[in-house]
Amino acid sequence: AQRVTQPEKLLSVFKGAPVELKCNYSYSGSPELFWYVQYSRQRLQLLLRHISRESIKGFTADLNKGETSFHLKKPFAQEEDSAMYYCALTGSARQLTFGSGTQLTVLP
Amino acid sequence: KAGVTQTPRYLIKTRGQQVTLSCSPISGHRSVSWYQQTPGQGLQFLFEYFSETQRNKGNFPGRFSGRQFSNSRSEMNVSTLELGDSALYLCASSEGVPGANVLTFGAGSRLTVL
Numbered sequence: 008a009q010r011v012t013q014p015e016k017l018l019s020v021f022k023g024a025p026v027e028l029k030c031n032y033s034y035s036g037s038p039e040l041f042w043y044v045q046y047s048r049q050r051l052q053l054l055l056r057h058i059s060r061e062s063i064k065g066f067t068a069d070l071n072k073g074e075t076s077f078h079l080k081k082p083f084a085q086e087e088d089s090a091m092y093y094c095a096l097t098g099s100a101r102q103l104t105f106g107s108g109t110q111l112t113v114l115p
Numbered sequence: 116k117a118g119v120t121q122t123p124r125y126l127i128k129t130r131g132q133q134v135t136l137s138c139s140p141i142s143g144h145r146s147v148s149w150y151q152q153t154p155g156q157g158l159q160f161l162f163e164y165f166s167e168t169q170r171n172k173g174n175f176p177g178r179f180s181g182r183q184f185s186n187s188r189s190e191m192n193v194s195t196l197e198l199g200d201s202a203l204y205l206c207a208s209s210e211g212v213p214g215a216n217v218l219t220f221g222a223g224s225r226l227t228v229l
Binding site for chain 2: 041043051053056093101102103105106107
């Protein structure tokens with residue numbers, strides 16, 4: 008079975024501070040991992056995927072297979088980053104499984 | 116390109132009734148997935164359709180069903196509604212098989228069961 012764990016339901020940081028949203032996964036094979044984001048009153052949308060190795064809106068995420076983690080990081084948080092962030096995984100069954108989400112609040 | 120369209124956006128039903136929700140994917144997308152979103156359980160996978168075939172099903176009772184039409188539009192149905200079925204139901208489409216491609220989500224259908 009595949010599982011995604013986001014240990015923090017809520018996370019608050021001050022503007023300009025670094026932010027890290029944690030994601031751990033359980034999957035025996037080679038997963039594909041994603042971060043999705045939902046801004047207030049907007050649709051859930053893809054932020055980034057690990058195979059793209061991109062930096063989107065200053066966010067990066069590195070897949071650590073040894074620690075089975077895919078933490079999302081940004082060196083300097085902005086108020087507009089406040090949103091709900093979901094880590095997601097897909098395996099060989101091609102079923103996308105989401106974590107429970109982390110509500111990030113960036114304080115002024 | 117028009118986005119993923121879900122109808123109705125809001126609806127109120129009473130226990131025991133049934134409901135049908137509709138999803139029109141992005142033009143050219145053949146895969147449609149459905150998720151239930153609640154504050155307590157987060158995003159839970161319901162089922163996924165590709166080329167009119169159900170490929171995957173989540174851990175929901177048989178009261179939850181769905182189908183996909185030849186034009187890729189999809190419907191989901193919930194029969195004998197229970198209070199716990201109150202949720203935001205999200206539909207997402209992708210060009211190919213979900214998981215291998217990026218999901219584009221609709222705005223959702225918010226169901227309230229009284």
